Amino acid sequence: MAATNNLDDKSIRAAIKRAMKAQAGERLTDGDGLRLDVQPTGSAWWRWRYRFGGKEGMLSLGTYPDTSLSAARGRRDEARERLAAGINPSEARKDDKAAQALKAEAARLAAAGLPGPGTFEHAAREWHARMAPSWSEGHAGKVLALLVNDLFPFIGTSALAELTPPELLKHARRIEARGAVETAYRALKAAGAVFRHGVQNGYCDSDPTRDLKGAIVLPVPEHRAAITDPARLGELLRAIDGYQGTPVVRSALALAPLVFLRPGELRKAEWAEFDLDAAVWTIPAARMKGRLKAKLNGPDHVVPLAPQAAAILRDLQPLTGAGKYVFPNPLTPDRPLSDNGVLSALRRMGFDKDEMTGHGFRATARTIAAERLKIDPVVLEAQLAHVVADALGRAYNRTQYLDQRRDMMTRWADYLDRLRKGAEVVDLTSKRA
16 A cells, blocks of 8 residues: 655655756645646646546646645645535535636625626626517517516526526516416517526526426417497498597508508608608518517518508698608607597597507408408408418518409598498409409
8 A cells, every 4th residue: 555644844855855856847746646746947846646537637736835735735635525415526626716716706796786696687697698689679668677676686686597487486486466468478488588598608507497398388379359249340441530629640540541550650650651642651671560580581561552542641631741750749750740639539439449459450451351351361461560471481561462452441431431431342253352
């Protein structure tokens, strides 16, 4: 059995003097793999040799005399304990250094009032910054607001590795208790994405939200209210004609049933998008609903304008045509009309939220045009700017079926005129669009 504790301070100092005088290195062994490598310059390094997994390893334990003989032996013994426990001492050393660096960085960020590395907020902001370029600006803003308002105040400073399913569910229940069930659901979903980012970057080992699937149950979605009875639609059209509010709101209400657009697409209409002589409204892809890729690279949405729709715009042009927006906000004309402007007008005319909404004009057109005018559903979906695939799975282009859609929009506008006059007309004889 090899001898241990072979060295003492006297023999070490003598070896250092010899090495400096001879300008040659010298190696001193203490036992159990511990040695001191003396350099010609007089510097001396403690090193410990070991075997792990059948391979030889070397661990540096410090310099002499900063690390004394007894301290070097103590560090060797600690490393041997790790080795006996099946832990590679060199890898453990790296982990210790990483933990110390993480702790130091956390202290620095805390002093600056910033979230520390490995905390939920730090990981969440990293994840958001990585994902935001692939999202629309609006969606990125909503996700950040969800994090800032509903998660950071409660778990932002917590280490990802220490958060548990019960703790996460407790905060989700808190959101749910205020009646924001969908927000609670989205908060857990966002938290799960943050944890997966944390796993990928070494902040935690797993995603605790996996154990919470089904914990927050979304209510059955309510369909947006829409009028689907032709006679009641005629009453709405007459109410719009008699609306006593501003010309801008009245024009927006009058145009809504004629264009099949989402409320935001209508409200944010810009005069530069219209060619009234050609009776065409071209909405840039960036303004349409969809993922960022479609907004950047997708086709514009072309809306054929029936003569009645073009007439509404021509009447409004002298009033708002000098500005950017067709329907400007009355208080801040450099911004579009708010969604509340149209909704409030509907309420004042006697159509409450359970009967009709701004988005309901699309469902109204889709239902009645299909049932009463027998419009081809494919043409209707194209006009609604829905992504529909053909038999080969290819999505229809927003500019397709333009001739059929132009004919459909004219027939639809004429049909609305007849309803406005109180006639419930069923057009079954005209050929399908």
